[in-house]
Amino acid sequence: MTPKEPKAGPGGGGGWDRRIAGGLAFLRRRLTGDYEVDEFGYDEELTDKVLMSMIRPLYEKYFRVEVKGIENIPSEGGALIVANHSGTLPLDGLMLQAAVHDNHPAGRNLRLLAADLVFMLPVVNELARKAGHTLACAEDAEELLRRGEVVGVMPEGFKGIGKPFGERYKLQRFGRGGFVSTALRAGAPIVPCSIVGAEEIYPMIGNARTLARVLGIPYFPITPTFPWLGPLGAVPLPTKWTIQFGEPIPTEGYPAEAAEDPMLMFNLTDQVREQIQHTLYKLLVQRRSVFF
Amino acid sequence: MLVTGVARQLSGRFVRRIQRDPEVDRVIGVDAVPPDHHLGDADFVRADIRRPAIARVLAEHRVDTVVHMAVTGTPLGTGGSRTSVKETNVIGTMQLLGACQKSPTVQRLVVKSSTSVYGSAPRDPAVFTETTPPKSLPSGGFAKDAVEVEGYVRGFARRRPDVAVCVLRFANILGPCADSPLADYFSLPVLPTVFGYDPRLQFVHEDDVIDVLRIASHDPRRGTMNSGTFNVAGDGVLTLSQCSRRLGRPTVPVLLPAVTWVGSALRTVGVTDFSPEQIRLLTHGRVVRTVQMRETLGFDPRYTTAEAFSDFADSRGGGLLPPEALARTVDRLSTLVSKERI
CATH class of the missing domain: 1.20.5 (Single alpha-helices involved in coiled-coils or other helix-helix interfaces)
Structure with a gap:
């Protein structure tokens, strides 16, 4: 037909x-x-036709995401997008994916690296795999970069997404910089990315540690509305978002053994981290209000 | 050449095929029970590889190549128990390797293993290579047998460095006469699945299994090497939901806590073997990389995962919701819509 x-x-x-x-x-x-x-379970057709249309209203109407510097993502070949992580629930990852999907002139799709918790939860793991996400491990990331995919990683992990509201827009430690050595081994440029607006969607004022441990999750958020208002409290606040992609940091030209050099790894990690933090502060100064 | 486990369909086919290769003088098939199918010109020796008598067979026939195919997941026919399968897998391998070690004539050993040695867990990388260590070792069943068998084979390779050892880790084998637990599962009228999980599966066609075993049992061709460990799988992956749609068999999602219960209920009524490892495969799935198979072993499978599956599906007859009928319904709907518009 x-x-x-x-x-x-x-x-x-x-x-x-x-x-x-x-x-x-x-x-x-x-x-x-x-x-x-x-092989990673990415279902391109389903993502394009169904999953993206499902999150687009949230992206366009609710958070009114403004995207800057999309041209910093190369039109072909592998690239590693490194972004800050916040917001209690990983909505920033989904918005980042939509931002790349809907704005990039070459129609690239972001392959996010997600925590292992995502792949343990029923339904969530199925949708994540179909949307092209995979487990945040060096093997998968390197394989995707070698295939010339745009890979997205949020190296702060649970430390970033589950930090209290008082520490908003303060970048947490970037793990051991594993993402840098992966990018170096694959020879893919690193694109720093700053996301403003996600911190305020669920202002986390407390963390029920005991409950989190019982449920086997890294943190149990307490916000002004959750869990007091029940499911209604889980509605995110309609903040105005800005996603800025920064100048790519090239990783070519390093010798082959550079990926095992801890000093170089720490330096590069710091460079990426500084750039994201700096851009965050700049965007925050420019922002008129949290909601508009 | 000596082939173990020849009472099985797949081994029988391999024995019949390998005789036609010019490099092979004689084939001796070994199993504890006589096969129902014919073995061509091969000699059948009834011997239980769990007993030391297997050493005599090796010496008597001056065997130079041993193809160990008696590493299987299910008992042959009915009545065999899981214990005896495990014994054949593990004790049988130990006896066979012991016999090979003492034999001065053995030059080549080929072992049929399985990709189930990698286990399946949510914390594993999406694609396994031959060197990926599994995050959680298989705790029982066939997968554990395969892990132990491979352990003994590695020990043997260390003690007899002059013998070329090839371990082939096969993905799920499918084809018109496959008799694996997964083939039984896909023959159910409705497929019970784990709610909220859509595992990625990989298949290898029976014909490709025979071909890769032939490559491994002969001297390597130029520019290739056939000793070592290799993943063997068709290209590409299918998710379980795709499999069920292509088969035309509807799925019934079952909540994970209830899955073991449903599985054992189905096993009790004898429908199919729902071992815990089978359930884990159908929850988290498993995909392997086959670069080594292509580049080092020099083998290109004729069937992709999807082709192997469709060949299997054709042999099993239609399900309750044949894809052709669904496609026709949609086509009819679309002509209806376009007519209305005109």
């Missing part, structure tokens, strides 16, 4: 025809299992 040629009929009838035909062709492929996933 081939989709019909679009006809600019009166009232956009041709457009609708095409959309229905396209939708039915999509339905047909999905129902018969006639689609492809890659």
Whole structure:
């Protein structure tokens, strides 16, 4: 079945025809299992047609994300986007993915590296794999970079996303800088990325540590509304977001053994961290208000 | 050449095929029970590899190549217990390797293993290479047997460095006459799945299994090496949901805590073998890299994962929701819509 040629009929009838035909062709492929996933479980068609349309209202209407410096992501070849992590729930990762997906001229898709907790939870792990996420480990990251994918990592991990509201926009430790050696080994440039707005969606004023331990999760957030208002308290605050991609830091030209040099790793890690922190402060100064 | 476990379909096919290769003079098939299928010109010797008598067979026939295929997940036919399978796998391998070690004629050993040695856990990398250490070792069942068998084989390789040892880790084997637990699972009218998980699966076709075993049992071709450990799998992956749609068999998601219970209930009524490792595979899935197989072993599988699966699906007959019928329904719907528009 081939989709019909679009006809600019009166009232956009041709457009609708095409959309229905396209939708039915999509339905047909999905129902018969006639689609492809890659070795990591990334289902490009499902991500483009369904998952992205599901988070787009949140991206465009709710958080009104403004994207700057998208041209810093190369149009081809591997690149490692390193971003700050915040907001109690990893909505910033999803918004980052939507930002790259909807704005990059070459239509690149971000492959996020996620915590192991994501892959232990039912439903979440399934959706994460289909959206192209994979486990944050050196093997997977290097393999994706070698295949020329844009990989996204948030090296602060749970320390960043689960930090109290009082420490907002203060970058936490960047792990052991594993992401730098991975980028170096794959020869992929590092693109620092600063996300403003995610810190205030769930202002975390407390952490029920005992409850978190019982539930087996890294932290149990207490916000002014959660858990007091129940599910209603889990609605994020409608903050205004800005995502800025910075100048890429090249990793080519280092000798082969550089990836094992701890001093170089720490220096590069610090350089990336400083750049993200600096941009965060700059964006915060420019911001008129949290919500507008 | 000596082949163990020939009472199985796959080993039987391998024995029949390998005789036609010019490098092979004689093939001796060994198993504890006589095979139902014919073995061509091969000699069948009824011997239990769990007993030391296997050393006599090796010496008597002056065997130079041993292909160890009696490492299996399920008992043959009905009535065999898990204990006897484990004994054949582990004790049988120990006896066979002991016999090989004493034999002056053995020059080559090929062992059929499985990618289940990697286990399946959410904390594992998405794609395993031959050197990836598993995060959680298989705790029991066939996967543990395979891990132990590989351990003994490594010990043997150290003690007899003059013998070329090749361990082939096969992904799930499928094909028209596959009799693995996974093949049984895909033959169920409705497929119980774990709610909220869609595992990535990889398959290898029976024909490719035979071919790669032939490559491993002969002298290596120029520019290739056939001793070492290799993952063997078809290209690409299929998710379980894709498999069920291509088969036309609906799925019934079961909550993870209830899965073991449902699994044992199904096993009790004898539908299929739902071992814990099988359930883990169907929860987290498993994908391996096959670069070594291509570049070092020099083997290119003829079937991709999807092709191996469709060949298997064709042999099993339609399910409750055949994909063709669904496609026809959608097509009819689309003609209906376009007619209305005109």
